[in-house]
Amino acid sequence: MKKLSLAVSLAALLACSPAFADDNTNTSNIDQIGGPGISATVTQQGSGNTNTSDIDQGLGGPGDTLTANVLQYGLDTTNTANVIQDDTNNFVEVEQNGDTTENVSNSTQVGLNNEAFVRQNGTMNYNESNISQTGTGVLNHADVTQGGMGNTNISTIGQTGGGLTASVVQH
Numbered sequence: 001m002k003k004l005s006l007a008v009s010l011a012a013l014l015a016c017s018p019a020f021a022d023d024n025t026n027t028s029n030i031d032q033i034g035g036p037g038i039s040a041t042v043t044q045q046g047s048g049n050t051n052t053s054d055i056d057q058g059l060g061g062p063g064d065t066l067t068a069n070v071l072q073y074g075l076d077t078t079n080t081a082n083v084i085q086d087d088t089n090n091f092v093e094v095e096q097n098g099d100t101t102e103n104v105s106n107s108t109q110v111g112l113n114n115e116a117f118v119r120q121n122g123t124m125n126y127n128e129s130n131i132s133q134t135g136t137g138v139l140n141h142a143d144v145t146q147g148g149m150g151n152t153n154i155s156t157i158g159q160t161g162g163g164l165t166a167s168v169v170q171h
Contacts, residue, residue: 006101020044020076026169028053034062035087039067042111049073053084063087063111070105073097080104099123110135112161120146128154142166 026044035058041087051074057066063086070093072079074114079096088111096119097104102121105128112135120127125148133140138161146153146169153170 001044008049012157021155025049026051027126028055030055030057031059032057032063032066034058034063035061035066037066038063041069041071042081043071043156044073044079045073047076047077050078051078053082055081057084058086058090059084064089068069068092070096071093072080072103074100074101076100078102082106084108085110085114090114091116093117094129095119096127097121098125100125101127102126108132108134109140112136112138112140115141116143118144120144120147122151124148126152129138129156131166133157133161136161140165143168145170146170 024046025093026049028042030040032038040055042053042130051072052068055068057063066085068083070081075098077098081094083092090109092107094105099122102123103125105118107116109116114133116131118129127146128146140159142157155168157166
């Protein structure tokens with residue numbers, strides 16, 4: 001009887017203990033053709049994961065007023081977000097958080113009046129953000145914030161056109 005009681009108690013203790021690593025591979029591929037007003041939202045989380053999100057919007061047709069949101073976070077995680085948007089009045093927001101994490105964000109917007117925001121935070125991270133805004137390129141805006149302690153922060157913004165704004169904050 002004591003052996004059964006000990007086994008049941010050990011099983012109950014393990015069932016109540018939090019999981020420290022998910023070790024999952026999370027992959028999201030979203031292709032949206034046309035518009036206006038289509039949106040995509042991806043949330044990938046957990047510790048020890050490999051999170052990859054690819055969003056293509058407006059390709060092959062008019063893609064007016066497209067929205068893409070990617071949130072990736074966890075400890076000891078590899079996060080990769082790739083977003084491509086084509087046409088006018090489009091918005092992309094990528095937020096990647098965690099500690100001892102590799103965060104890579106690539107955003108490409110072709111057209112005018114587009115906005116891209118990337119936030120990468122945490123401690124002891126490798127953060128890389130690449131934003132390309134091309135085409136007629138009027139009134140496009142890119143904003144990158146990379147913060148935390150002990151990080152390697154790399155940001156590249158390429159814009160063509162007129163009335164463009166870009167801002168990078170690294171701390």
